[in-house]
Amino acid sequence: MKNIKLKLLALLIMTTSGILAKEYHISVSGSDNNDGSTANPFRTINFAAQLAQPGDVIIVHAGTYRERINPAHGGESDARRIVYRAASGEKVEIK
Secondary structure (H helix, E strand, C coil): CHHHHHHHHHHHHHHHHHHHCCEEEECCCCCCCCCCCCCCCECCHHHHHHHCCCCCEEEECCEEECCCCCCCCCCCCCCCCCEEEECCCCCEEEC
16 A cells, blocks of 8 residues: 555656646747747747756747757756757757
């Protein structure tokens, strides 16, 4: 019985940590005054990098970004990283 309770607790923690993760979108046509959603993306990767916490994902949409990116936070483990990635099928350049 104790083993089942521990497994349920571990499952609850893993599920809850995934719910708290955020996804931020970046677009050359966005604004850092936006909320970072798909419909209202940020303009700069660095702006999102300042907000991102372990477990969050930053999705960068097509375009050329001329900026310095200096994240405020890092990940906590391989399972709870801050992930930066290009949007699926889109070409991103950072200069």
